[in-house]
Amino acid sequence: MAEGTRWRFALFIAGVVVLHFVLRVGLGLGVLAPDLLVVALLLASRRMRPGGAAGLGFVLGLLEGAANPTVPLGAHSLALAVVGYLASRSREWLAGDDPVTMVAYFFVGTLLYLVLLFLLLAVIGAGGSPMAIAIPAVFASLYAAAVGLGASALYRTAVA
Amino acid sequence: MGHALRSTVLYPVMAMERGSTDRAGHYADAARLRAERDSLASFLVGQSNLAAENRELRSLLGFRPRLTYSFVPAETDRLAGPGSAGTLRLSVGTRDGIHGDAVLVTAEGLVGKVWKLGSEASVAIDWTHDRFAVAVMTVEGETYGIAKPVDGPHGERVLALTPVAFHTVPDTGSLVVTSGDGALFPRGIPVGRVIGEGKEPGGWQRTYFIRPLVAPSQMSHVLVLGAPMQGRSDQDLASAWGVRLTQAEVADTSARAVAPDAATPMARPAPRQAAPERPRPRRPARRDPTPELPGRPVFPTP
Numbered sequence: 001m002a003e004g005t006r007w008r009f010a011l012f013i014a015g016v017v018v019l020h021f022v023l024r025v026g027l028g029l030g031v032l033a034p035d036l037l038v039v040a041l042l043l044a045s046r047r048m049r050p051g052g053a054a055g056l057g058f059v060l061g062l063l064e065g066a067a068n069p070t071v072p073l074g075a076h077s078l079a080l081a082v083v084g085y086l087a088s089r090s091r092e093w094l095a096g097d098d099p100v101t102m103v104a105y106f107f108v109g110t111l112l113y114l115v116l117l118f119l120l121l122a123v124i125g126a127g128g129s130p131m132a133i134a135i136p137a138v139f140a141s142l143y144a145a146a147v148g149l150g151a152s153a154l155y156r157t158a159v160a
Numbered sequence: 161m162g163h164a165l166r167s168t169v170l171y172p173v174m175a176m177e178r179g180s181t182d183r184a185g186h187y188a189d190a191a192r193l194r195a196e197r198d199s200l201a202s203f204l205v206g207q208s209n210l211a212a213e214n215r216e217l218r219s220l221l222g223f224r225p226r227l228t229y230s231f232v233p234a235e236t237d238r239l240a241g242p243g244s245a246g247t248l249r250l251s252v253g254t255r256d257g258i259h260g261d262a263v264l265v266t267a268e269g270l271v272g273k274v275w276k277l278g279s280e281a282s283v284a285i286d287w288t289h290d291r292f293a294v295a296v297m298t299v300e301g302e303t304y305g306i307a308k309p310v311d312g313p314h315g316e317r318v319l320a321l322t323p324v325a326f327h328t329v330p331d332t333g334s335l336v337v338t339s340g341d342g343a344l345f346p347r348g349i350p351v352g353r354v355i356g357e358g359k360e361p362g363g364w365q366r367t368y369f370i371r372p373l374v375a376p377s378q379m380s381h382v383l384v385l386g387a388p389m390q391g392r393s394d395q396d397l398a399s400a401w402g403v404r405l406t407q408a409e410v411a412d413t414s415a416r417a418v419a420p421d422a423a424t425p426m427a428r429p430a431p432r433q434a435a436p437e438r439p440r441p442r443r444p445a446r447r448d449p450t451p452e453l454p455g456r457p458v459f460p461t462p
Contacts, residue, residue: 026176028249030240066165067173069276069283071243073162114242121243133242 005159009047012155016040017060025067034147035110035140037064041080042109042148043155045087046097057084071117072124079116083109099149106148110141166278178281181235181251193381196267230386232256234264236284236379246289246309250274250282252384258282261344263385269350269373270294270338271382286379287351287372288317295341296321296351296370303330303368304339307351312369313358319351319372320358323365330354336370346385 020036023029037060045053061077068076087109094105114137118130166174234256236248252258254277264271264284272286285292288309297304305321312318321336330336334354340347350373358367 021170021173022176025170026173026180028177028180028237030238062161063165063170066162067170068239068241068244069162069278070239070247071241075243117242 008159009044009155012158013040013044016043016151017063021063021067031136031140035113035144036147036151038080038083038110038113039106039144039148039151041084042087042106043152045084046091048084048088050085050088053084053088054081055084057081071121075117075120075124079113079120082116083113086112097152102149102152103145106145107141110144111137114140163278174281177249178251181237181249181281200267230257231265231383232258232386234258234382234384236382238376238379239283246272246286246292247275248272248284248286248379250284250382250384253278253280253282255279257386258384259386263345263349264379264382265349265385266374266378266382268378269352270345271374271379273344274384284382286376287319287374288376294345294351295339296336297339298330298354299335299337303328303334304341305368307336307370310358310369312371313356317376318355319370320367321354321370322358322367324368328366330368332356 016036017040020033020040023033023036027033041053041057041060044056048056057080058077061075061080062073064076064080065071065073087105090105094101114133118133118137232252234250234252236250239247239249248264250258250264258274258277260274260277262274264273264286270287272284272289272292274282275285275289275291276283287294287307290309293306293308295304296307303321303324305324307319307321309317310320321330324330332354336351336354338345338347338349338351352370352372355369355371358369
């Protein structure tokens with residue numbers, strides 16, 4: 001990646017992260033807004049090494065946990081670190097960035113994050129009913145996949 | 161660490177969130193709020209003479225003023241996401257004078273309690289949250305127990321009153337209020353009505369389902385109860401909701417000896433030797449016609 005493109009991409013990811021907190025926390029939209037934090041992590045992980053992607057996921061998880069005090073602080077960090085690591089490793093077998101692949105990538109990544117978060121919360125006894133989580137998680141993953149595809153296309157258009 | 165992040169990196173977002181909560185309150189259902197206010201004003205006007213009479217009687221009997229509760233009005237936002245079921249974000253925090261585990265109420269009754277306290281905003285749990293539990297009793301005081309959230313007979317979220325002694329059978333439709341046991345929830349706050357009997361845990365006690373008076377959709381505006389304070393009000397907390405507790409009152413330690421028969425005039429106590437003479441209570445010269453609220457708002461300290 002060229003130096004200029006790298007900075008533009010980093011700014012783009014930072015913008016998506018800021019937009020996530022503005023929409024979900026600042027404006028209080030909650031789940032009405034897509035989970036742009038996972039989208040940003042999944043986009044960034046495609047261009048980062050596994051260790052760096054896990055670290056980015058950990059930092060983003062800290063911010064998410066701080067903004068959402070109902071969940072223990074480390075839960076988001078751990079879940080996003082695992083997702084970042086796996087997303088980065090997925091380049092080895094998930095080549096190409098056609099729309100179908102990207103939608104599947106965002107969908108599976110978001111779903112994996114929500115499942116991991118649910119399991120972590122279940123371990124500490126705050127997970128709730130699996131059936132009550134399953135359907136919203138699928139819809140949230142579809143939502144994130146659609147928005148992720150849009151964000152990816154927007155970046156391509158901006159760079160091009 | 162979470163607090164440090166909220167007060168530094170996330171400070172602009174948290175400030176924006178507080179502003180958005182305030183704006184959401186401005187667009188609340190004005191007609192419903194007006195109806196609630198009118199009902200409350202009507203109730204208070206009807207009770208004003210009673211309160212004044214009660215105050216005079218307590219003054220004549222030498223009772224000290226009862227402890228009343230301060231309150232802070234707050235707007236709420238329901239949190240969403242894994243692990244956030246039954247949690248609300250409150251627009252008030254320690255800056256507004258609330259404390260940890262403070263109780264949330266509405267005009268209908270009990271909502272929940274403060275869970276995580278912040279300086280400008282806090283997180284509360286309502287009665288649907290898994291960690292919620294409240295000591296309750298029926299209005300007549302025959303049935304006591306702990307109410308916890310469960311999935312009811314038709315899958316809806318209700319409270320389960322348990323354990324109830326086997327010989328105690330509360331009527332369907334009975335009003336259930338907080339009993340004050342455990343000192344977390346003040347006594348007399350309406351909680352819900354009994355809707356039926358649940359599964360018996362072991363055959364020696366009963367479980368009853370309670371439908372809470374405050375539905376989750378009615379929690380957009382709440383009152384956060386503050387610490388007890390000495391006030392001129394002589395109303396029980398139950399009377400703030402128009403509930404008359406028929407259960408025997410807990411002994412008022414601030415009162416002098418009272419005759420067992422309430423209809424019998426009380427004998428004057430013998431004067432003590434060592435104790436200084438208490439000044440005779442004087443009848444108020446003029447009645448205050450203003451209806452009295454069951455608490456005082458707490459204003460934020462500058």
